[in-house]
Amino acid sequence: MEQSPDKNILVTADGIPLKTSLARAQRRSKFVAFMMVFPLLFFIMIGFIVPIVDMLFLSIDNSIVNRILPNTVESLKNWDPYANELPDEAVYASMVDDIKKAKKAREHTKIGTRLNYESSGFASLFRKAGRKVQKIDKPPYKEALIKTDKRWADIYTWQVIKQNSSDLTDGYYLAAFDFTRKFTNGKVEPLPEKDSIYIKLFFRTLLLSTLITFLTFVIGFPVSYMLANVPTRISNILIIFVLLPFWTSLLVRTTSWIALLQQEGVINDFLILIGIISEDGRLAMIHNATGTVIAMTHILLPFMILPLFSVMKTIPKSYLRAAISLGAHPWVAFWRIYFPNTGPGIGAGSILVFILAIGYYITPALVGGSSGTFISNRIAYHISNSLNWGLGSSIGVILLVIVLFLFILYDRIIGIKNMKLG
């Protein structure tokens, strides 16, 4: 390495600038490093990023109306949905034309299904129209279409179509927050109490997840402390018992709770046997919130114990001894010296358990009954039963936002760098 006299930049012996040589030398190792993470990166892209982006898109996508009924959407542009007048002949003509084309492409039921989420009845309306529209071949289309079904003469029908004619919609999010946009006047209003379910479910999910996190902490902390303070030979064996649940199917673990907790189950029988409750006073501990909390606390416990254990393992025993030798009562020493040093483990364990709990659905579905289901159960319902993927996605996005928000809040208050996962 020598100094080139004129430019004052460092060069190697063969005169290439030092920075260039360094970059060249590092290129190979960078490439190797990239190739090593590539399979995982690829997997994450396919399995994680793409679905999330897709979900974000699905939750606001409403292009189906515009795609299947393009002429109708175009002609409805000049129609005022709140003027209490039916659309004119041109709109009906476009609708007939659109339905004919959709029928040919076998898509008229799709639009019916889509609009049925907004207002029930649309599925049958479009199925019927699809059957009869072929016979309509000359004007007046308005009368002809109305003849197939009286609902075509209802302003409400057209208000629904008009409101859903833009490519993007906030309708799913409104629904996920128990709001609705009235078709008759376009105003956003809360749903009546009896129809509101999502906000209640969100709150229940957050509340029960918090409770579960707290319970895993209360149960897991002493266990971790014990594990961290027995000789390694023993703790290695005991840690297997903590991990044992991972080797058993989640379904088996959940259903075994049913056997234990149900009204004719082991625990109720035992309580009657020792006379704490009477035969008619059998406790309802399953198929309600209690069941969800008990089963999930059990299932998520290892996720609290492991980070706590790994943090406690690194806290030297001499801290407690030092504190005691300095005159602190053992309890004071524990509370003021030991406990604060377990913070990173508590943080990691809590956030792990909480985030897992908030998105859990198998266990609540099996043991939650009606009062112990989580918001994820609604997502599952919309994805696999009602097939309203838009609403399912919007709930999913809200859940994701809540988790990210809590994560950021955690970072602000405690700091992610203070978290120790293992």
Add this chain to the structure above:
Amino acid sequence: MGNTNNSEAYVSFQNVQKTYDGESFVIKNLNLDAERGEFITMLGPSGSGKTTCLLMLAGFETATYGEIILDGTSINNVPPHKRNIGMVFQNYALFPHLTVNENLAFPLQVRKVEKYEIEKKVRNALEMVQLGEYGSRRPMQLSGGQQQRVAVARALVFEPKIVLMDEPLGALDKQLREQMQYEIKELHEKLEVTVVYVTHDQSEALTMSNRIAVFDDGIIQQLAPPNVLYESPENAFVAQFIGENNTLSGKVIAINKEICTVEVGENETLRALAVNIEGIGSDTMISLRPERVVVNPENGSYPNIVSAEVIELIYLGDHIRSRMKVCGHDDFIVKIPNSAHHAQLKPGNTVKVGWLAEDARALDAPA
């Protein structure tokens, strides 16, 4: 609280025995008295039970048998947090989530000292260890030597009866270690606090202590001031453990008052101080410091003069270290001072070496 002891010993182990597993003694029989203000060091190889002794004194381990007296009171049944003993741990055990100030304030807070008093004492303690400006830092933000000083300050800030230090300098590099030895010693002299210090480093023990208890095999092999320990070891273990030492093993053939005659190797007889021998005919080990050996002495000037073959020479600046073969032992070390007219040796030379009978100590022969 227990019986009062009228002897002047401030800390006293009386017939203390300790076993962890019920099968073997870690401490066989410990009797040790330390005076108020004394700096007493437990020195011994790793595993010899030094830490166990400190832990019993601090109250974290209980003596299986025997009694530990502090300031005239038996403390066997006093819980550790009420013993008022300061302790410096090898890894310092500074509380990482507290600042230096808070670390120092901790022992005062748990003693319910007034707030302004705490501030004053903490400030004084920090200045005492020359860390006045570092009070608001976290321990992690300090160097090893600074952490060490904080640990010492914390063990002193509440004015404990005694301070225990378990290999406190073990984690420091050589230079820092020597500086800290000096500083701790100075603090001890200034504060007149009683210190029980544990180390396996003999030079550290020699530098710092008033008295040293050499530990091995669960008992104290010798308890003496540094110079006595070095110059008059009472048994083979102490002689070997403290300082550099030549050993010549042989058989006692005659004893004349303090001087005995020992047959070493082939018909060579040496005269040595009879320190720890059983009698005529017993095996013995003569211990001789390398610096007490003279090369090429005048004939008849020393009672012990033998011929030696130079095997190896190492130039060390202030002196030359020479390994020689003497009386069949080829690990005999002689230190030749680098003076103007010192003997010029070469490997392979045969020379005469001599020493006084008083410098050679006939000790027990280790098994």
